[in-house]
Structures are given as C-alpha cells and as structure tokens.
Amino acid sequence: MNPKKYEKVFRDPVHDYIYIQDPLILDLIDTPEFQRLRRIKQLGTSSYVFHGAEHSRFNHSLGVYEITRRFVNYFEKYYPSQTEGDGLWQNDKRLVTLCAALLHDIGHGPFSHTFEKIFQTDHEALTIQIILDPKTSVHQILRKVCADFPQQVANVIDKTYPNQQVVQLISSQIDADRMDYLLRDAYYTGVSYGKFDLARITRVIRPYKNQIVFDYSGMHAIEDYILSRYQMHMQIYFHATSRGMEAVLQKVFARARALFEQEPQLSDSICASFKPFRDCTWSLKDYLNLDDYVLGAFFSQWKDSEDAVLADLATRFVNRHPFTSIIVQENTQTHLTVALQQELMALGFNPENYLLTLSSFDIPYDFYQPGKSTSTNKPIQLLTKSDHLVELSQASALVKALRGQISGDQRLFFPREVIEHIQKVPEKQRTDSQETLLDAWLRDPNQVIYHQQEHLF
Amino acid sequence: MNPKKYEKVFRDPVHDYIYIQDPLILDLIDTPEFQRLRRIKQLGTSSYVFHGAEHSRFNHSLGVYEITRRFVNYFEKYYPSQTEGDGLWQNDKRLVTLCAALLHDIGHGPFSHTFEKIFQTDHEALTIQIILDPKTSVHQILRKVCADFPQQVANVIDKTYPNQQVVQLISSQIDADRMDYLLRDAYYTGVSYGKFDLARITRVIRPYKNQIVFDYSGMHAIEDYILSRYQMHMQIYFHATSRGMEAVLQKVFARARALFEQEPQLSDSICASFKPFRDCTWSLKDYLNLDDYVLGAFFSQWKDSEDAVLADLATRFVNRHPFTSIIVQENTQTHLTVALQQELMALGFNPENYLLTLSSFDIPYDFYQPGKSTSTNKPIQLLTKSDHLVELSQASALVKALRGQISGDQRLFFPREVIEHIQKVPEKQRTDSQETLLDAWLRDPNQVIYHQQEHLF
Amino acid sequence: MNPKKYEKVFRDPVHDYIYIQDPLILDLIDTPEFQRLRRIKQLGTSSYVFHGAEHSRFNHSLGVYEITRRFVNYFEKYYPSQTEGDGLWQNDKRLVTLCAALLHDIGHGPFSHTFEKIFQTDHEALTIQIILDPKTSVHQILRKVCADFPQQVANVIDKTYPNQQVVQLISSQIDADRMDYLLRDAYYTGVSYGKFDLARITRVIRPYKNQIVFDYSGMHAIEDYILSRYQMHMQIYFHATSRGMEAVLQKVFARARALFEQEPQLSDSICASFKPFRDCTWSLKDYLNLDDYVLGAFFSQWKDSEDAVLADLATRFVNRHPFTSIIVQENTQTHLTVALQQELMALGFNPENYLLTLSSFDIPYDFYQPGKSTSTNKPIQLLTKSDHLVELSQASALVKALRGQISGDQRLFFPREVIEHIQKVPEKQRTDSQETLLDAWLRDPNQVIYHQQEHLF
C-alpha cells in the first residue's frame, strides 16, 4: 500500500535538512572513519575568538554532501546528457560525486594546519589513503559498488577524474566545499558576512561542455559569493587572535616533538600514541586514533609537565592566553625580529619557543593567464542566453577589483608580556628598539580591524 | 508602587520593536499627514517585480526614526558633551533629531519620482512646507516644544542646521535613512543583499568634532554597508522591469496632463482632484489628498477612458504590462531611437506616447576632492585609537574599487509588441534597423543585470 | 545544446522562491483578475496595528500555490498511484490542484469581511463565478486545457471535486491556504508565533486512501502548526484595535449605503461606481473594478462629505482613530449596551452610527463526532508505521487540550470619547452606569493582552 521511499534526513541548522537518498551514503556516514570527524573542530582555534563556532568537520562534511546532492539532482532533472559528447550531465556520475563530496575532508586530523607543519602529515594524501586502504570501513563500503570505485572517488578528490564537471563541483573556485563552509562558519560565528544566495546559485549552476558554468542571470549571486568569501577571510579566518592561539599551539607541538627526540622515554611515558609520530613511523591506524579529544588530553597532561617550557606553553593554550602580534613587511622583518629576540631573552623567554612568524594570505579570485598570473585556477564562467561564455570579472566591477589581489598579512607572534613590560618602562628609559616595537604594536590598524572582540588583543 | 515608565512599542519586522520614549513622537505619528504615508508605497513600481515589497513610507519612516533613536541613545550614554566645543553629543538635540528622522519623508507623494517629472512638484520642498505651514497638525504639534522648533526640524532636513552631527545622522552617505531602507527593502523583497550589521554600526558610530565618524574597528561593517547599497541598486532599484512599469506610468501621467490641457472639461468630470495640478494652482491640502489610493482609483477610471491612448496606457499599468527596453550608449542613442520610432509608427503607436528614455545611475561612494571629483558629499571617516581620521576608501580595498564609479545604465523603453512583431517577420525580410533593434534587445545581458561605467570625470 | 527547461521564479520573502513550472500558471498570474489581487490587502485593518503587514492577497495567493506545488511534486515523486484504487496520488490531478490553489481567493474584494456584511456580496461565490464566467481572462485560459476544466477547478474550491485529496490540500484543517497565511502574516507582522516547520510537514504529508494524512513521525510538527494557528488568532487576527478599525469601517459602509438609499443623487455624484452595489444590480465587472484603491479614494472624498456623520466616520478611518471596546458576556450585553447608548446620545453620537458588536471566535481544532461536536470538519489523521490511523488529539496532549475549545470574545465598539468623557467626570458625580462602563473598560484583561502595541487602546 505504501510505496517504499528511501529517504533519511538529518536536521541541519544551515540547510534545514540533509537528505540521504542513497543507502551507500548512510553506510559511509556510519563508518568509524567518518564518525571520527565529529571529534575534529572545523575551525581549529577560531572558536577562541568566536565562541559560537565549535562545530566539527562531521557537520561541514554533511553540508558539502547536501549542496552537491542539490546540484546533482538539479542537473539530473534539467540537464541530463542525451547523446555522448553533448557536454551535459551524465547521470551515472551521481554516486561517485556524492561520495567524493562526503569524504573530501576525511583525512583531516586535529588542528591539521598546525599539526602538519610539525609532524609532516598531509591531510590530502591521507584522505586518498583512507579511501584506498582495504582495511578501512570506508574502503570496504565503497568497494561494494565495484572494484575500482574507491579509486574513482579518490580521483575526483585528487582532480584526475576524467569528467571535470564532477571535479569542479567538489573543488574549484566556486565549489560545494567553499559554499558550505562560508554559510556554516557564518552561521556558527554569528556574523552575516558569509551569507550568499545558495538557492539562487542552485538555479543558475549548470553543466556545459565538460565544465561547470553559471547562467549569466545569476551573476550577482556569484559576485556576492566572492565578496562573502573575501569578507570571511578578512574577518574570521585571518583574525589575529585566533592566529595568536595557533602560534601558541605550534610552539606546543614543536616543543613536545623536540623533547621526545631528546628524551624518548618521556614520550613513552606520557603519551604512547605520539611515539609513532615522533619517529615518523605512524600507520594509518595511529593517525585515525588522533583527534581533538586525544590531543586535548595531552595538553591537559602537558600543562603539568616536568619540562617548564612545555608546561608553560600548554597552559597558555589550555587557558586561552594567545600570543599577541605585530605586522611585518619585507623591510621591517629583520629588525623587528631582532628587537623581539632581545626583549624575549631579557624577560627569560627563549625565542625559539616564544617567537614565530605566521602568514595568512588569500587571493579572492584569480585564474591562469599566460604571462600575467601565476594562478593555476580555472576562471568562473557565465553563460549568456546567446551561448557565449563570459569570464566573471568581465561582468562584475567588484570582482574585477578583487581579481588577483592578495589579501592578508604576515605577523610576528610572541607573548603579550613583552608589550606589557615595555609599557611599564618609563617612556624616557625605553631603548630605541623598545620604542620601535611598541610603535609597531600600537600603530597596527589591523589589530583594530581584526578585533571585533576588542578585549582580545 | 509601580514607577511610571513612558515607553510605547510598535512591533516591527525589521527592527523587532520601534520604541517610542517621547510623547511628542507618538503625537506626530498620530497626525493625518503622517498617517497618510501608510497610503504611499515605499518602492513605487518595484513591487511589480518583487511582489513581497508592498510596504509603505509609513513603515520606513518609523524605521529611520528607530535607528536614529538608537544612535542618539548611545551617544547620550557614551559620548555626552561635557564642555562646550568638545565636539561630543549635545543631549538637548535629541528631540529635534528624532523629529527630523521621523518626518524626513513626509512630503513624499504617490510615485513621487514619476509624478514630479510631469507635475513639477518637489517632495523635498513639500516636506519643509508641511513642517512649516501653521495649518498642518504636524506643525501644531512641533510648535508646542517652542515657537521656532518647526523651523529647527526643517533646517535639519534641508541641512542648514548648525550642528552637523544632527544633519549627518539624517542625511549623509551613511545615514539612518539609507540604513533603514536597505534593511527594509531587503526584508520585503526577500533578497539577502541589503543586509549588513546594524548592531555593529550602532556600536562604532560616534560624534567627533562636529561630525559623525566611526571607530576604525568597525571598518568591515561600514564596508559591508557600502557593498549592500551597491548591490541593492544593481539588483532591486535599477531592475529593468520595474523601470518598464515606471515608463508606462510616466506616459500615463503625461497623456492625462496633455488631455486635461486640451480638454479641461474632461479633467473636471473624471477627476476633480487633478484639476489644481493641471493648472499648477494646487495647494498643500490638494497635495495631501493625493496618495496611491486616489491615483489608483484614477487609473481604474482611465482604463475605460474615451481617449484610446490614455485607456491603453492605463490598462497596461493596471494589468501590469511593462514596457520592454534596450540599453543605449551615447553613440547608439540616435539611431536606435529613430529605428524605434519607425517601428512604433508602423504598428500604429505614436512614439510621443510610447517611447521614452530613462536613466538610472548611482555612485556607491564618493566625496568632494578639488579638481578630481564633482561630488559634494563628505567622506566617511574612520577614527583610529590614536585619534587619527582615515577616509574609508583608504582602509578598504573594496570601497576603493567602487569609489567614484558610476553604476547603472540608460535605456529606451517601449511596448514589447515591437519586439514580438520583429520576431514574427521572417529573418530575410527584416530591415536593417529591425535587425539592429532585435540584436540590441537580444544581446543585452543587462536585460537581467546592469553594467558598469568607468568613472566619467 | 541547452535543453529547454521551463521554470520561472518569483523571489518570495517567505518561501524564498515561487517556482512556476507550468506555462498555464504564469498565464493565470498575468490575468487582470489575478493582478487585481495586488490591490487588496491580505489582512484588512490589521496593518493599523501591525504596520509591517501591508501585504496583498496577490502575495498570499502565490504562496498557497507554492506550498501546494511542493506537496504535489513530493507526491508525484514518492506516492504516485500505480493501480486504480490504491489510494495514492494521481499525477493527472496536478494542474487542477495548482490552479485551484492559485485561484482560491480570486473572488475576494476590498475589506471583504466588512464589505460583505453591508452589501451582501459573497467572495466564495464570486470566486466560482470568476472561474466560470466565459468573459473573464481566467476562464479563457483555464478553458484552453479542456472545456470543463474551469468547472473542475471550481469544484475543487467548492469541495465537490471527487478526489478528496485534491480538495483537502486546498481546504481542510491543515491546508496550503492556512499554512501560507500563518507563515506570511507572521513574517509581515514581525511576530514569531506563526512559524512552524513547513519543511518537515512537506516530508510527512501523504496521500492515503482518498484522503491526506501525515506520518506519525511528524506529529510534533503538526502540533506546532495547530499551536501557531491558535496563537496567531489570539494575538493578531483578534486584536481588539484592528477590530476597532473594522468597526469604524463597518459604520462607514453602513452610513454610505443608508445615504445612497435616502438620497440616490448623492451616490451618483460622489461615486458612480457604488451605484450598482446600492441597488444590488452589480455585475461581475463592477465587482472586479472594486479594490482597496478605489475604496480608499471614496474614503478620501467622504471625509469631506456634506453629511456630517459620513464625514466624521470616514475621517476616523482615514486618520486611524479606531473605536475602543469592552468585552460583553451574555449576561452583561443588554445593560452595557443600554449604558453605552445613553452615554453616546448624551455626547451627541447616534448609537446607530457609533455603536456595534463584533464577535471573533475560532476553534483551533475540532471534527465531527456524532452527538458530541457540531463541527463538520474532518479530523487530522496520523499514519503509524504499522498502517494504523491515529486521530491527532489522541497523540498530542496539547491538541487535546485545545480540541473543540472556542477561543475569542465578543465586544461592544464605540468612540473612545465616551471613556474620555467619563474619566473627566469627578468620581463622585458619575452615574452608576458610567461606573459600570468605566469598570468594564478598565478591568478588561484582554485590553491588555491584545495590545502589544500598548499605546493603541
């Protein structure tokens, strides 16, 4: 009497519902490897500034899947390929596309960005490895489709898949990944800047001659998406205080690693699970055992470490005491670094453990132009009613203004005690280099711009 | 037992609540002149494209008042002037500011923009007149404060008021008027482009040395406001189809006026209330009797007019048959106009009644710079922690890209029948000028979106 | 190269987009009869209390269509009938369902509720008439489908259509009409009470044995819808101040009608278009010429009428001076009425023109039970996984509490001058009936409850 409809839903605050219409997808979600993403924060240290943003990569991965599903359903309905080579959507690519969307971040580990710098892991390679390793549940489920299905999914993610429409849906300058994280990060941080009109984009996106393009009529929605991305970078992702926490974290990892190398027994006793990473002998299983919780437990222990430096750095991280920072330019970097080294040493801080440079740069939109741009990106193309392709920045003055522009900055991070100390020195007794530092710190407009939450710097 | 608190509220979908904390404001709202704004749509013909946007100027005027009230309350709390000349907020300006905010649009009439072109009224002058005329309820209520209070309010609106902080809150490149209409029009049309962070702006706006400035830390919120404004113009206010209805309306008014002049008795019989406008002898009372409803009743009658042209035009307006359009540039205007005139005449349409040019241009942000810009606007200024003023486009790459740029287009409007006719002519039989017209119509990506012009100055 | 997809969209603030997927629907929207709905407010006098709610029946009708389209698309996908009598969705009912949804309110006139009381029109009968009359554009477009298609659409609306699933989608205790107006009126008034989870209901609604039922798993969403409906009635639709404006309006109409009957020439001179309504000889064309704008123009004229009563009443309406009110019970009605008559006459108001009773009652949820309930409604049914139907109030304690309960009140409306006068009489000099009235007015908790916008009573 009641025809069977297969459809499961997850309540999602960003997309209202995530619809699961293929049993395979639910099976993938239920794997230990995918469930592990619940234990890895999407935004790393950003929640130390935007306290609302405590969401996980599990959360985001479902969102990327859902946006992709909407696009694919739309293509199946309106642009199904009729004859080979017509450049339209091949419906038999549905499943590989959805799996790639769901799994594209599965190789991420805790605080990937920082962890990778110190322990030489690579989340992109690990994503591929998890998909291809016959021992993972993810692999075993994918293989049920057919023997080389895991490889197909992996190829979509590493962009070597022949059908470039599938690839571009998952990774390009306007893909489901970026669309979800902008909307989601905006929702959870509580800012309005990341919002754009996804419903409109869903109506104007289309497969066309082995690429993804957009109806010209959707130009303003695309423009708004580019602006949102720019604004989210400037205001959220590059926030100097989150990066101040990232700086502390990097020093924590570096110190731990150094200690393990110098005193291997230390590593064994306090955290056996780190041993393989110290020795670079870790297996996939070791890696999959790492998550924010496991690292969090380490930090908890490390703040009571016998090593005073590790204890101090871990305490700063656990209790949220970010490093402060000053912007450096090419011509100021050397003398500011030297000045900071002097101050740090005077205060008993070893610069090796307490000073570092972090750069955050992004190009909101760019594409490869021989001799002009070093970008390898493909341009975003608009399709007119008379079937001509127009590159986005030709249609939008705003995008033109942003094209190829590098946004962001490079900063030196260090304990705020340095500034506090200098401020206590009577003005006349300050050294020139103290004056220079204080001046750089005070004049930094970006300190102000970045710090919506003003108390935080 | 219960201390008296005077506070009335209106539920408002945009600002949640409008708070009335001064009895004078409620008295002004209750005047016939202010209630009349309920009968005048905020967006004129835009609701023919964005059906959600049927809100009135009453609605918007309350919103402008509310934003101003929030700013003023904030100033009173955090920036009260202590000594003369300290450049901070003078609390005794509260009431004149709120009244000006509330009443700044009270002189608007039905479809002001179009009506004024034909009947030589001027809503800004009428606003002043309503405030100053001793016979209006508005004036009588204002006068209760003191004899010259109406004049003070008028001066704020015509920008001659000495305290420029008060003036800038109500009219400048970033004033309560614009802030409300962007948020409100976005809410009612249902687009997201008009949204920006008003709560943030409320925290960073400040009085400073006889002007209104913004904390540097609010730069991105201001930038977002400028972008919102730009996007709302491009997508909502300049929409070619709303302007196609505006074009019809302008022809309706022009025809009615011409008829009245030729056959005065006609005017008398069908709409006595138009007589004074025909003769340019209208009084303020006549003007205040005009609203969308009264005009709507005229249109209803006119569609059954004995004059075939008036009947046809009014029918187009009432039943929503907008003119279509093509973009013209300086070098194409003449021959496109001639071509259209020929086609129209061939189809029995008198170009005088069925062809017109409408331009919609806006400069998102500009300011007076001797020898550089013809703008008379004041720049938007950001105040750093070290008390320096930085002009907005110096801090924001995006605003810099928009500064002084003219956005919009100029179009020729005419009945869609012209295009339909040409499309029916077999391709080989089309004249050159038919081809040119069809080509211009078809190639126009701007049928949907609007183009950019490089700065002309 | 580009496959043709037929899909037009309207931007809608409530449903994001209205999707038109059948050319017939767009043709119907473009008829003069449907465009006329732009000129008729959805909520009548409610915008005098909730100023945001100025939306039209055009706006709402599109929304009802859109909700219905979503339901129908869902049925087509998941519950298509396979064999006759399987009780599932018959896809050939799509078009008749959508047309009925779009047109269900097309017979509404300006301030229908009040107008009908005085001029004996009937918007439901007029809806049918507009659909069936061969002279209307609506009819001519419907007839293109097939000769009896207009009749089919009419039958859905008058509930005689054989397929009751179609009927129940458009009119039942949980239909697309109610769902849209709750969401829409909540959006425009700016209250949160009308919101419920439409996306969830769209997933649990289903055709089942010639009726519409809901998956048991959606019980809480249905419960929430019932609560929303209850709260919107209590807080918005029954608001005493809107009804105070309605009361004025009813007296305006009654006075105008009386005058026309007594002095026919008066009617002719001031508003020819009323003549047929006075004489009850109006045609459909006359009716279709009526809208808020035409009536608004009358009110404008009437406030300058030679008849002092009409002028006074029209002025109250135009300038928003609602009648105030007191609640009456069966046992208090007579003496309160008498008391008010006395006071009114003493102040020079003829009670015939200045006193009336209005009742607003609603039953949030009820259904026919022999010997128990007088309701003729069908119950809302939930379908369990084991294919049993459970009536809603059996599953929800909240709905059980509301079932069959009558909510609302009956009130006497009159000019607030009566109360103001009594308040000025020194307490000792007040008559008993004055005391009774003042007491009833002051003790009325509903005066307080209803008046969110407190200044308004």
Next chain:
Amino acid sequence: MNPKKYEKVFRDPVHDYIYIQDPLILDLIDTPEFQRLRRIKQLGTSSYVFHGAEHSRFNHSLGVYEITRRFVNYFEKYYPSQTEGDGLWQNDKRLVTLCAALLHDIGHGPFSHTFEKIFQTDHEALTIQIILDPKTSVHQILRKVCADFPQQVANVIDKTYPNQQVVQLISSQIDADRMDYLLRDAYYTGVSYGKFDLARITRVIRPYKNQIVFDYSGMHAIEDYILSRYQMHMQIYFHATSRGMEAVLQKVFARARALFEQEPQLSDSICASFKPFRDCTWSLKDYLNLDDYVLGAFFSQWKDSEDAVLADLATRFVNRHPFTSIIVQENTQTHLTVALQQELMALGFNPENYLLTLSSFDIPYDFYQPGKSTSTNKPIQLLTKSDHLVELSQASALVKALRGQISGDQRLFFPREVIEHIQKVPEKQRTDSQETLLDAWLRDPNQVIYHQQEHLF
C-alpha cells in the same frame, strides 16, 4: 577628547552580541575554571542525533549572563528602588546577580548527568565549591569585591540569598538559564520549536514585592515560552536515540569503575587521572582536570582494552552505535525485562552490562499547592494594570492544559542486535517472549515521539 567607555563585546549567534560592561566579568571569563567550560558540551549525547548541536557550556554560560544583564539593565532604568521596602530593584545587586548568572554552571563536568550516577559527584555542590575554594581563580577574583562576595554569589546559586528577585532571575520556572538554553539549543539543533520572543519578555519582566513577575500584557510571550520548553523536551532532550547513546555511556562508565575496583593496576596504567574517582578520594583539582577531551581520550584507549566488554562498549560509544529501546509501563516492566535478559544471554551479552532502564520525565509547569501538588516551585505571576497578580495558568488555557502534567517516558535500553536477531528467526519459530518484545518494539510510536501521562498525583 574621547570619553572612556568600558564595553567589550563577544559576537554571539543567539544574542548577536554579549556585552561586558563590568571588568570583573571579563576577569571571571578569563579564569581557567571558566575556560574549562569550553571543553564540556552543553547537550551531552544530543549531538549524536542533532549533529549541529556541538556547542559548549562556555557558550551557554555567556548567554545566561547576557540575558540576565539585559534584565538587570532594564530594572535599573525603569524600576530602581527608591525607598526601602518598595519591592523594586536594588541596584547594588547588579554585580552579584551577573556573577551568579555567569558561574551557575561552572561545576558541570563531562557528561555530568551520566558521570554523576556512577561516580557520585554532584555538579551543583561543585559549583558552590569552586566559588568558595580560596585556591580557585574564580574565588580570588570574586573576593576582590569584598570578603564575603564569593559566599553571596554561592547563596544566589543555592537559592538562600535573601533577595529573592536575584534568585528567581537565575533559577525559577522562567529564568535566564532556561531562556538561554531553549534559544541556544534550538539555534544549534536547527529546530524552530525553542524560539520565543525574548525581546518581548525583556520588556514585561519586572521586580515586584521581592519577587519577579510579568506584565499581564506579556502573557502570550510567557505562554509561548512554556510551550517552547515543552516542545524542546519532547523533541530534543528526550529523544530516544540520544538516550540510547547515554545508555551506552552509562554502561561504559559502570564497566570501567567495576574493572578498576577489581583490578586496580588496570586503572593506574591506562588512566591515572581516574584513580581518585575510583577511590572516591578526588580533589577539586582532579575534578577540574576532567573534561570531554580527557574522557574522550579514555574512550579512545578503552576501545582497545584487554577487557572485551569495556572494549565493546567503548567502541559502540566512539563509533556511535546507540542502544535501541522499548517503552515500559509499570505493568509491563517485569516481563519485558525478563524477556530481554533471556535474549541477551542467548546472544552472549551479560545483561548487567547491556541492559538498563532510563526515565525522562518533566513537568512543563507546576507550583506548590497544599494538598494538590507536590511541586515546590513558585507559580509564574502576571501583574495587571490594576496591580493584581494573576497566576499564569489562570490566564492561559494552554498552560492550564499542561499544568502538573508529567511528560516523558521510561524505557529499557539494549543492543539493537537483539531485535535484529529476533527478526531473523522465522516467524513461526519465535518464542512468545520474542514475539512480545518485537511487538513492543514495532508498535512503539514513541520510537519517534513521546507520550503523555495523566497527572499521577
């Protein structure tokens, strides 16, 4: 030139901004004890069903503070006490109120609800302890105000503080705590049910004769809050699947504790930090070292435990394999329990480790009535304009329907394998008790939704 304004803000997705206007509050937020709340999820296992709800108690505590701040600021402005005993707001209570609001949850540990059952901790007592212990940073900062300030804050939280207005703001049937978690949990789960009109409540809440009451005009907002609370319990907090994860967790803890008791050396080797909890010798410092991260790391280790039961249970928890459940009533509990024990043993599961009962009951609204209700709650009171107090359920039919009603259910939880096994047994070979179990499982509409019990008292 620029007057100093002290105001820091945190961007918050629920309240837009959290405003810090007292330096003391910022100092408290910066303590290790408060920062620790970032590492404790607000909703425990709910995020396994509503994946969006990964927010922490840090997040919620800021929200409770913010709502309280708004109430207090409103009281200070509109209801300041003028003379002793006037029952209005005493402004010198501001700080103690805000501190109590911020700190009311500081004693919570990871998965408190479940953890406390097994390890006999008590988060309410620990909250007091953290505030009073001279070694905590929280205490040291509070003590700066005055010597007994920590004790004052503690008294507000344990409700012994003399000023009951302060107590009721923080804990009562309508307090800042509940208001924040309803709004916040609704935001993060993505459901609409938890929303109510906080802005309205902020306007109608008031101090009155040593209690907190509400203007009668806000009745519907209060009613809506009660409904929201009821709906959130039914749909989110009592969700059978979250409780299925809770059941697993409880068994994990119980098994771990049992093992530690039997084999103390086990405990030492795998998780030294549990030792004091095993021995019930833990100190506050031990407790403060516990958080979701530390426990998460244990679970990670335990899934590789030598003890097969612990390993299995931990794996279920980490990989999200919730227990399934059936509802039990008083009269079915015994035989269903016996039947499940048999099935479990047949499948090799020891019921001690794999079967348990969990009850979730709530009374949406109730209050103490001698001889009628066992509730010790105070009623919610509405204040009429004529200064009479009306108890909420006297004014609202909906609240009356819910008053004293117990909502929720009692369930037996066990591994899903039991049901899967029975389903595989051919129908004719099933034992009676297998049939009974399967039947109970299948017929349970409450798998999805929850039932109502009539008032038991």
